[in-house]
Structures are given as C-alpha cells and as structure tokens.
Amino acid sequence: MDKETLFREISHALVEFEVEKVAELAEQTLLQNIPAFETITEGLVTGMKEVSRLFEEEEYFLPEVLMCSDAFNAGLEVVNPHLDKASLEKPIKMVIGVVEGDTHDIGKNLVGILSGASGFEVYDLGRDVPLDRFIEKAEEVESDMICMSTLMTTTMDGMKTVIDRLIERNIRDKYKVLIGGGPISQTFCDKIGADLYANDASSAVRKAKELMGRV
Amino acid sequence: MGMAHFTKENITIEVNEGDRLSDCIQAAGLVLETPCNGLGLCGKCRVKAWGDLTLPDELESRFINAPDVRLACLARVKGDVCIELPPKCNQLKTINQGFAIEVDLDSSVKQVRLPAPTKTAQPYLESLLDSGSGFSSGSGSGSVDLYQKAGKLEQARAQQVYGVLFDNEIIDLGTEPGEIQGVAIDIGTTGISAYLLDLASGKILQKTSCLNPQTEFGGDVLSRISYCLENPQGPKQLQEAILGKLNELVIDLTVDANRAKRVYQVVIAGNTTMLHLVLGVYPGSIARAPYRPVFLKQVDLKARDTGFLICPDARVTLLPSASGYVGADILAGVVATAFDKKDVPAIFLDIGTNGEIVVNLGGRLIATSTAAGPALEGMNISCGCRAEEGAIDSFSIDDQFELHFTTIGSTYPKGICGSGLIDITAAMVKHRLVLASGRFNPDLDPRIQARVRDKKFYLTEELYISQTDIRQLQLAKGAIAAGVTLLLEEVGIPPEAIEEAVIAGAFGYHINPESILEIGLLPKGFRGTISFVGNSSVEGARLALINQGVMTQIKDLKHRIEVLELSTNPRFQDYFVKALGFK
Numbered sequence: 001m002d003k004e005t006l007f008r009e010i011s012h013a014l015v016e017f018e019v020e021k022v023a024e025l026a027e028q029t030l031l032q033n034i035p036a037f038e039t040i041t042e043g044l045v046t047g048m049k050e051v052s053r054l055f056e057e058e059e060y061f062l063p064e065v066l067m068c069s070d071a072f073n074a075g076l077e078v079v080n081p082h083l084d085k086a087s088l089e090k091p092i093k094m095v096i097g098v099v100e101g102d103t104h105d106i107g108k109n110l111v112g113i114l115s116g117a118s119g120f121e122v123y124d125l126g127r128d129v130p131l132d133r134f135i136e137k138a139e140e141v142e143s144d145m146i147c148m149s150t151l152m153t154t155t156m157d158g159m160k161t162v163i164d165r166l167i168e169r170n171i172r173d174k175y176k177v178l179i180g181g182g183p184i185s186q187t188f189c190d191k192i193g194a195d196l197y198a199n200d201a202s203s204a205v206r207k208a209k210e211l212m213g214r215v
Numbered sequence: 216m217g218m219a220h221f222t223k224e225n226i227t228i229e230v231n232e233g234d235r236l237s238d239c240i241q242a243a244g245l246v247l248e249t250p251c252n253g254l255g256l257c258g259k260c261r262v263k264a265w266g267d268l269t270l271p272d273e274l275e276s277r278f279i280n281a282p283d284v285r286l287a288c289l290a291r292v293k294g295d296v297c298i299e300l301p302p303k304c305n306q307l308k309t310i311n312q313g314f315a316i317e318v319d320l321d322s323s324v325k326q327v328r329l330p331a332p333t334k335t336a337q338p339y340l341e342s343l344l345d346s347g348s349g350f351s352s353g354s355g356s357g358s359v360d361l362y363q364k365a366g367k368l369e370q371a372r373a374q375q376v377y378g379v380l381f382d383n384e385i386i387d388l389g390t391e392p393g394e395i396q397g398v399a400i401d402i403g404t405t406g407i408s409a410y411l412l413d414l415a416s417g418k419i420l421q422k423t424s425c426l427n428p429q430t431e432f433g434g435d436v437l438s439r440i441s442y443c444l445e446n447p448q449g450p451k452q453l454q455e456a457i458l459g460k461l462n463e464l465v466i467d468l469t470v471d472a473n474r475a476k477r478v479y480q481v482v483i484a485g486n487t488t489m490l491h492l493v494l495g496v497y498p499g500s501i502a503r504a505p506y507r508p509v510f511l512k513q514v515d516l517k518a519r520d521t522g523f524l525i526c527p528d529a530r531v532t533l534l535p536s537a538s539g540y541v542g543a544d545i546l547a548g549v550v551a552t553a554f555d556k557k558d559v560p561a562i563f564l565d566i567g568t569n570g571e572i573v574v575n576l577g578g579r580l581i582a583t584s585t586a587a588g589p590a591l592e593g594m595n596i597s598c599g600c601r602a603e604e605g606a607i608d609s610f611s612i613d614d615q616f617e618l619h620f621t622t623i624g625s626t627y628p629k630g631i632c633g634s635g636l637i638d639i640t641a642a643m644v645k646h647r648l649v650l651a652s653g654r655f656n657p658d659l660d661p662r663i664q665a666r667v668r669d670k671k672f673y674l675t676e677e678l679y680i681s682q683t684d685i686r687q688l689q690l691a692k693g694a695i696a697a698g699v700t701l702l703l704e705e706v707g708i709p710p711e712a713i714e715e716a717v718i719a720g721a722f723g724y725h726i727n728p729e730s731i732l733e734i735g736l737l738p739k740g741f742r743g744t745i746s747f748v749g750n751s752s753v754e755g756a757r758l759a760l761i762n763q764g765v766m767t768q769i770k771d772l773k774h775r776i777e778v779l780e781l782s783t784n785p786r787f788q789d790y791f792v793k794a795l796g797f798k
Contacts, residue, residue, distance in 0.1 A: 058654075058670065058682040058683060058686060059654055060652075060654075061652060061653050061654070061686060061689065061795060062792055062795060063652070063792050063793070063795050063796060064652060066792055100503075100504075101502075101503035101504050102503070102504060103504045103780075103782040103783045104586060104782045105782070105788075106788050106791060109788060127504075127782075127783070128504040151586065152437055152502055153254070153437050153438055153440075153441040154437055154440050154441050154444055154499065154502035154503060155502075155503060157444075182588075183251075183254060183256065183437075185254065185255060185256060185274065186273070186274065187254075187255055187272075187274050188254070
C-alpha cells in the first residue's frame with residue numbers, strides 16, 4: 001500500500017471506529033518507515049476531523065465519538081514512540097475543568113478527549129474546581145487557553161469571576177477563555193467577556209483551533 | 216419612562232426604559248411563563264409586542280418568525296409599547312390521583328366534647344389546661360387566637376363546648392361540633408395537587424390541581440434557584456407565589472373562607488427545593504456541590520407561622536427528604552405504594568427534569584437522582600410542550616406506515632409532550648426511521664419517505680421530530696438508564712433480577728410500557744412488569760394525614776434510605792454513554 005492509501009485507510013478505519021485496524025495500519029506505516037508525524041497529521045488527525053464533522057451534523061453521537069477517539073489513541077500509541085518531537089509545531093496548551101459548585105463533568109470530559117485527539121496538550125483539573133485553581137494552573141503550565149464548563153445555571157457566574165480575576169491580575173490577554181455547558185450561550189459569553197463559546201465538544205475544538213490560528 | 220399597554224387585558228402601566236417585556240408583564244400583575252428564567256435558551260416566552268422596543272439581537276432572532284413577535288425575556292422597552300399576551304395558558308393535565316395502599320384511620324386531629332364551664336372564678340381555658348385533664352396548649356400558654364375563642368365562649372355563655380385536639384393539644388374551641396378537615400399537598404416543580412380530607416372519616420372530600428405559579432420564575436428547579444441567587448428577594452417572592460396559590464387551592468377545596476378555618480392539619484410533600492421555597496428559605500446551596508440543603512428533617516409548624524389561612528393553631532407538616540435531590544415526594548411515594556415492603560427486587564422511578572430512582576432489594580433501599588433534563592417533559596424539544604391541551608400524548612405507526620396519534624383534550628395538535636415523545640421515538644425505532652445509534656435512517660421505507668425531510672420527521676404539516684430532538688431524548692433516557700444500572704450494581708444484582716418497575720409522577724401515568732422498553736428507558740435485560748402509580752407523592756401526604764403511623768414510617772424511611780450521588784461516581788459516564796443507544 002502506498003503512503004496516501006495507507007493514510008486514507010487509517011482515516012477510514014478511525015471513522016468506522018475499528019480500533020484494532022487503526023493500530024495494525026499504524027504498524028504498517030512504521031514498517032514502511034513513514035515518519036510518525038505524517039501518520040498522525042495525515043491519517044489520524046484527518047480521521048478525527050471527519051468524526052467532528054459527522055458529530056456536528058448529528059450523524060454521530062457521543063458513543064461513536066468516544067469509540068473513534070479510542071481508535072485515534074490506539075493509532076497514536078503505536079507511532080508516538082517514533083515521533084520526532086522537533087517535527088511538531090508547539091501544541092496548544094489548555095487548562096480545562098468544571099467550575100466550582102458543579103460536579104457534572106461528562107461534557108467537559110468530551111471536550112478534553114477531543115482536544116487531546118486533535119493535538120492539544122490538555123491539563124484536566126476535573127470537576128468542582130476552585131476558581132483560582134484555573135488561573136494558578138494556567139500560569140504554572142503557561143497555558144494558551146482556559147476552558148470552563150458547567151451544567152447548572154447556579155454556578156455559571158463562576159466563569160465571570162475567573163475572567164474578572166484575570167483582568168485584576170493584568171493577565172487577561174495571556175489566555176483565550178473558552179466556555180461551554182448546558183445553560184451557557186453566546187449572549188452569556190459576550191456578557192462576561194469570554195473569548196469563545198461552543199455548544200458542543202466538536203465545535204469547541206474546531207473553534208479553539210481557529211481562534212489560535214491553527215486550521 | 217414610557218407606557219406599556221396590554222391590549223387584551225386593557226391594562227396600562229408605567230415602565231422604565233430598559234425594562235424587559237417580562238418585567239413589564241410581572242409589574243402589571245400578569246403571568247407569562249419563562250421556562251429558562253430569561254436566559255434566551257428556550258424561546259417559549261413569545262408575545263406580540265410593538266411600539267418603541269429594542270431591535271431583536273441575534274439570539275432573539277433565532278426564535279422569532281413573524282412580525283411583532285418577540286421574546287418577553289429579551290426584548291426591552293425604549294418608550295411606549297403595546298403587548299399582546301398569548302391565549303391564556305391551558306390547564307396542565309396533571310394526574311391528580313395515585314395508587315396507594317389502604318390504611319386505617321388514626322388521625323392526630325380529633326374533636327371532643329369538653330367539660331362545660333363551671334360556676335367558679337377560675338378561667339375556663341386555663342382550668343382545662345391546668346386540671347390534669349390531659350390537655351395542653353402546645354406552647355404552655357394558649358395562643359392569642361385560642362384566648363379570643365375562649366372569650367367568645369364566655370360571650371355566648373356557652374353551656375356546651377367542643378374542642379379540636381391535635382394529639383392532646385387544644386387547637387380550636389366552639390359551641391357546636393363541626394367538620395374536622397385536613398389538606399394533603401404535593402408541590403411539584405411543575406404542578407401542584409391537593410386533596411381535602413375529612414379527618415373524622417379519612418375520606419377524600421375534594422381534589423384540585425394547578426400549575427405551580429413559580430414557573431413564572433423558571434421552569435425547573437435550577438432556574439428557580441438561580442432566580443434566588445440573582446435576586447435577594449427571590450426566596451420571599453417565590454414563597455409568596457406558592458403560598459398565595461396554596462391558599463387559593465384551600466379556598467377552592469373548602470369552597471369558603473369560613474370552612475377553610477376548619478382545616479386543622481396540612482401535610483406537604485414535594486422535592487427538597489419546593490419545601491425550602493414554601494418556607495421562603497434560601498435554596499442556593501442545594502444547587503452547588505456538595506448539594507447541601509438547609510433542612511431535610513420533618514418540619515412541624517403552626518399554621519399562623521407559615522402563612523396558611525386556615526385555623527391559626529392548625530399543624531402544618533413538611534414531610535422529610537432524604538437529600539437535596541431525593542425529596543419528600545419520593546419518600547411519600549415509596550411509603551404510599553408500600554414499595555419499601557416489596558419482597559421481590561424492584562425499582563421505583565419518578566421521571567421529570569430530574570429522574571429519581573429507588574431500588575429495593577430485600578428491604579435495603581437505595582436512592583439517587585439523575586439530571587435527565589427537561590426533554591421528557593416536552594421541553595428543549597423543537598415542537599415540544601407540556602402535557603396540556605393539544606399536546607400529542609400517544610402515538611403509533613402501523614404496518615402500513617400510517618400514523619395514529621391522540622391529543623390531550625382531543626383538540627388540534629399544537630405540540631408534543633413527554634409521553635408523546637416517548638411513543639414517537641419508540642415507533643421511529645421500531646419502524647427503523649432511526650437506527651440503533653439514534654441516527655436518522657438514510658435508507659427509509661418508501662411509504663414513509665415523504666414525511667422525512669432534512670432530518671425531520673413530520674407528524675403533521677407543522678409538527679415534527681428532528682435529529683436533535685432524538686439526541687435530547689437519548690440524553691434523558693440514557694441518564695435514567697445509567698442511574699438505574701449504577702444503583703443495581705451498588706446492591707449487586709443484574710437488571711434481569713428486577714421483577715417490578717414502579718413508575719410514579721403525574722407524567723408517568725400516560726406512558727405506554729412497550730414504548731418505555733423500546734427506547735431503553737430501563738436498562739437492557741430488564742424483563743419485569745411495569746406499573747404506573749400516578750401521583751404517589753400526594754397519596755403519601757394523604758396517608759400521613761389520616762394515619763400517624765404512616766407519618767412515622769416516612770420519618771423512619773428518611774433514616775433508612777441510602778442516597779448515592781451519581782455525578783461524582785467514576786463509572787457513571789461509562790454507563791451513561793453505553794445507555795444512549797436504542798439497542
């Protein structure tokens with residue numbers, strides 16, 4: 001199989017969530033001395049882009065997306081040890097968590113998984129995260145983005161507090177702030193001065209990349 | 216400053232620039248539901264409005280489709296405006312009955328003939344309380360009302376006195392025997408049900424139900440709590456709204472205010488938040504991890520301290536709750552249906568915005584609540600509506616792919632309520648309009664093709680189910696099924712072992728059992744029987760009112776029942792994702 005066909009096959013198997021097939025095909029790329037970097041960007045990431053599209057068009061739902069990201073990770077595990085780190089562009093770093101007072105984290109987990117599968121470096125703070133923790137962690141790892149989620153209307157104001165504290169500390173411009181979750185809307189995003197709102201995990205990743213100038 | 220004129224009601228009020236239309240409606244003393252508490256998410260608060268208004272923003276434009284139609288929660292006043300409210304909201308079709316076990320009459324309230332006043336200088340009421348006759352006045356000395364009633368006896372030179380006792384406490388005095396009545400209430404987030412009972416016989420005298428007036432402040436528990444977070448007067452306003460309505464219901468039930476004074480006990484069941492709000496207690500902490508309520512135990516108060524316009528010394532009891540999200544409504548329902556006494560493995564479900572689940576395995580009771588979202592109540596669904604007149608409430612597709620449906624009140628279909636949504640989805644799964652994954656089938660039977668356009672299944676010219684609606688339903692039923700699975704795992708039995716599913720709630724009454732199984736609202740493997748018990752919460756309140764033993768049972772249950780928090784359970788997500796499909 002030539003390189004292009006192999007990449008197409010990988011993307012295809014990933015979209016069909018054939019975990020083992022993706023891993024096998026990834027092994028083949030190594031046998032053919034194809035650089036791991038190319039396999040990731042041309043095969044795996046291309047596949048995940050298609051998955052995102054299917055999700056946004058409602059063809060795919062959470063279970064399919066999670067199975068696809070399993071397939072992505074299976075392929076990544078095979079080629080990752082052979083990756084020439086210098087060939088990679090610096091990954092986008094994101095600190096992500098569910099804001100203080102809320103423990104519903106499935107939406108946040110999905111954004112984390114998809115971001116990871118799209119090459120982000122994800123620092124997941126979990127759920128019920130004290131508001132200052134977002135800022136501390138972002139400062140510590142020199143993050144590019146701060147992502148906050150909540151399912152409950154009662155805790156959404158925590159997002160504003162984080163942004164206000166960033167402003168107080170004069171570091172608002174260092175970070176792009178992405179918010180999402182059941183009760184969150186573009187209006188709320190505008191109101192509290194966040195940079196980005198997305199209404200599902202897949203568009204969150206796509207919009208985040210666009211915002212960071214990576215398409 | 217401008218004027219807002221309500222065209223239908225012919226009311227004009229002064230309004231301030233920047234006021235939202237919903238503010239104007241409230242200020243005029245009119246009612247319009249704002250289910251999402253003005254977040255601009257649900258689009259359900261459409262009104263006609265014209266005049267000096269802000270232009271619709273992008274968010275609002277998504278919801279408005281005709282000239283002069285605006286969202287009351289977003290459009291703001293700039294000067295003079297005219298507002299036309301939608302036709303009066305329909306009566307909610309809430310099931311005002313439920314299944315309950317039979318109990319003997321053993322009420323705390325009794326009427327007795329008291330010893331007649333003697334010709335001494337000893338005050339009559341005090342002599343009753345002092346004489347070791349076994350009577351008390353609760354607080355030690357009588358209440359102002361009781362002294363005034365004793366005064367009236369003197370005025371009438373009464374030779375014969377009847378007293379109403381709560382336990383052995385004198386709570387009313389009169390020269391004639393009269394009715395002794397009690398009121399059982401279930402305060403649901405959406406609907407309220409109330410029964411008037413004759414406490415001398417235990418019989419139901421009258422029933423009534425209505426929409427919870429707090430829906431004006433938000434359709435679900437969380438948006439009402441949010442209202443309290445944003446408005447310092449919130450708990451007070453919500454309390455006034457509910458108390459005003461409860462007093463109206465009492466008058467409805469007793470027909471006149473004098474008869475209402477012969478109500479001697481009120482027992483209230485409801486979810487934990489509703490119970491907080493009926494006392495005007497700040498509910499904010501219930502909606503923040505670790506989800507801590509202000510109180511859970513049974514609360515016993517005098518009517519005069521609660522705002523109930525009944526006999527001032529009457530007892531008002533709020534039944535106990537198990538946790539912030541497993542409320543008195545569930546405990547009352549469990550006891551009313553004797554679910555706690557089942558000798559086969561069984562589950563109890565109450566389906567609403569939060570789905571509460573109780574599992575009984577050989578007397579071990581374990582409960583949880585799961586954030587199902589409002590889809591099963593017809594909200595967040597493109598053509599969804601509450602179970603009110605015109606709502607499609609049952610649906611099927613026959614072998615010839617002809618559609619059959621019924622609407623509440625047999626009127627022109629105006630929307631789809633929860634039970635309709637479940638039936639429609641089940642029919643779509645059965646006839647392969649949607650696949651096991653929930654995706655619309657691109658390869659349809661030719662006989663149904665014309666009804667499916669652009670990933671929307673048209674039931675009528677106007678009403679449809681979209682792919683997004685199916686996804687919403689999947690999330691709701693997935694949350695419930697995953698909650699049940701996790702509880703079963705906790706007690707260590709598989710779904711196959713469950714012999715009975717008891718479905719409670721006003722909503723539960725109309726659902727078709729086959730549809731429940733078809734969409735997988737219960738975990739795969741469940742083969743037991745499904746029974747519907749209707750509003751078992753108000754039934755529990757009724758039983759507690761006529762039998763003191765039941766009241767004690769509910770109290771005991773509060774201590775006995777274990778509560779599991781799902782959102783922090785590491786396995787919940789896995790089960791949830793697995794429960795999303797229609798396999």
